[in-house]
Amino acid sequence: MQKNVVPTKSDWKISSQTLKANEKIPIAIFIKDKSNKPITKFDTVHEKLMHLIIVSKDLSYFSHIHPQYKGNGEFNITTTFPAGGDYQLIAEVTPHGAGDNSVEKHWLHIAGPVPATVPLVPDRSLTKVVDGLKVTLAFDHIMTDMNLNMTFTLRDAATNKPINNLQPYLGAMGHAVAISKDLKTYLHIHPLTVTGKGPKVTFMTYFPKKGVYKIWGQFQYENRVIVAPFVVNVPEM
Ligand SMILES: [Cu+2]
Secondary structure, X not given: OOOOOXXXXXXXXXXXXXXXXXXXXXXXXXXXXXXXXXXXXXOOEOOEOEEEEEEEOOOOOEEEXXXXXXXOOEEEEEEOOOOOEEEEEEXXXXXXOXXXXXXXXXXXXXXXXXXXXXXXXXXXXXXXXXOOEEEEEEEOOOOEOOEEEEEEEEEEOOOOOEOOOOEOEOOEOOEEEEEEOOOOOEEEEEEOOOOOOOOEEEEEXXXXXXXXXXXXXXXXXXXXXXXXXXXXXXXOO
């Protein structure tokens, strides 16, 4: 389970007057301790000091980017949003010595036409083709309140051959993120092993609450990052 060993707070400053879709939007994130003092030292986790996940409210849009550390608790990045609507920004940092990551969330409204909400319904098949790869997701069991293993299996979509030459992505065989339908639960899921090249990548995770979750597996193959999204229902134990 993720818990904040060092409790944090954050301020978000968005230096754009218009906040329009497809416009470059500079974002500054200030990480502070509970007494509002900047936290200045962070540990590098998966090659970065901060990981920033951005999702649309319906979870149809997903982005995983890495703000630069400016110093004195401030991280900067400039990004764009694909359409109007509400977005949740989720920043993950590990204050130095904390031993566990801290998660700071922020909502942002982007002006412009809002696309129709994509309904979040559990996938009937946990196999899909993404960017030339056939990706299958499997669980040893799926329920709340217990550790479980989830395994992605990657094959070439055209030949069905198992992929044996995955590249490390941010210092691991892959990364996975899960977010609940209500956007209240965020899980960053780590692979069980740091080495290997596929075709199977196993992650251990723990769902604290029942409900529908969207899961994104990220892998690097032939110098590109593959994002494989799945929607699952997690029943109560
Ligand atoms: Cu990251």
